[in-house]
Amino acid sequence: MDLQHRTALVTGAGSGIGRAAAFRLAQRGAAVAVVAHDLESATETSELIIAAGGEARPYAVEMADPESIATLYEDVADRFDALDVLVANAGINGVWAPISELTVEEWTTTLAVNLTGTFLTVKYAMPLLRAADRSSIVITSSVNGTRTFSNSGASAYSSSKAGQVAFAKMAAVELARDRIRVNVVCPGQIDTEIGDNTKHRHTHDLRIPVEFPSGRIPLTGEVPGTSDQVAELICFLASDAASHITGTEVWIDGAESLLVG
Numbered sequence: 001m002d003l004q005h006r007t008a009l010v011t012g013a014g015s016g017i018g019r020a021a022a023f024r025l026a027q028r029g030a031a032v033a034v035v036a037h038d039l040e041s042a043t044e045t046s047e048l049i050i051a052a053g054g055e056a057r058p059y060a061v062e063m064a065d066p067e068s069i070a071t072l073y074e075d076v077a078d079r080f081d082a083l084d085v086l087v088a089n090a091g092i093n094g095v096w097a098p099i100s101e102l103t104v105e106e107w108t109t110t111l112a113v114n115l116t117g118t119f120l121t122v123k124y125a126m127p128l129l130r131a132a133d134r135s136s137i138v139i140t141s142s143v144n145g146t147r148t149f150s151n152s153g154a155s156a157y158s159s160s161k162a163g164q165v166a167f168a169k170m171a172a173v174e175l176a177r178d179r180i181r182v183n184v185v186c187p188g189q190i191d192t193e194i195g196d197n198t199k200h201r202h203t204h205d206l207r208i209p210v211e212f213p214s215g216r217i218p219l220t221g222e223v224p225g226t227s228d229q230v231a232e233l234i235c236f237l238a239s240d241a242a243s244h245i246t247g248t249e250v251w252i253d254g255a256e257s258l259l260v261g
Contacts, residue, residue, distance in 0.1 A: 002239075003239060006030045007031050008033070008084060009032070009086050009125070010022040011036075011088055012140070013042060014045060017190065018090065019048075020231035021087050021235070022034050023052070023054075024234070025085060025234075025235060030084070031055040033059060035058075037061070039059075039060040042060055046058040059075070069120045083132060083135060085138070086122065086136070088139045088140065090117055090121070092110060093154075094110030094157055095110070107155075110156040110157055111160050114157070115164060115167070118139055122137060133179070134179045134240075137168075137180065137181065137182040137183070138234050140184075140230075141165050142186055142188075143186050144157060145158030145159060145160070146165055147186065148188075148260060168182045183242070183245060185252060186252065188217070188225065188256045190227060217255070225253065
């Protein structure tokens with residue numbers, strides 16, 4: 001999966017899956033634009049890449065702000081002539097609450113960052129993606145909203161994640177003529193920091209009691225997946241090894257969503 005002389009841009013690269021993906025892409029030879037919501041975390045990821053002998057440049061962007069993303073790509077275009085790999089990974093869990101209690105603002109914020117942010121990330125990248133001989137888009141969705149619907153209170157988050165898959169399938173057909181592939185990874189329980197930013201409100205009483213066998217994850221029991229495992233999948237989908245794969249979602253959860261979906 002050699003990515004020598006390729007360029008990549010990864011959003012949500014300040015930690016977790018995004019950081020792991022940026023690092024792995026750089027290890028395989030890609031020059032990486034590292035995008036996060038704050039410059040400090042983007043710089044930390046970039047420094048890790050550079051210390052390992054890779055090429056990276058940090059950027060701070062507001063994912064729901066069209067002007068912020070347009071400015072990002074103006075700077076990236078000054079640095080790179082084309083973009084070979086785009087990883088639309090940025091997202092938030094937002095507020096998980098009963099539908100009757102979830103505010104319009106809470107719903108809108110989650111959809112704006114996760115779904116509209118993905119649209120904006122792809123939309124403004126189009127000139128650079130088309131300038132590449134062949135390019136690949138990988139979107140990070142989730143098992144929630146695509147194969148799992150038992151996480152009570154996650155209506156906004158799950159809707160945004162389902163929307164990402166639908167968007168990817170539409171984009172895969174539309175962009176195929178430009179030799180741009182579009183695929184989706186759907187992680188399950190992964191050891192990242194995103195759960196630290198989740199706000200739960202009165203979700204306990206929404207759950208329907210279910211008795212699971214020992215261990216929720218059939219493949220590993222109670223051991224969650226890792227960001228590096230998801231990053232490996234992202235690198236595969238971004239590479240020529242996946243040259244005939246587009247419009248496809250891939251679940252990476254150790255079969256957990258087949259058990260608890």
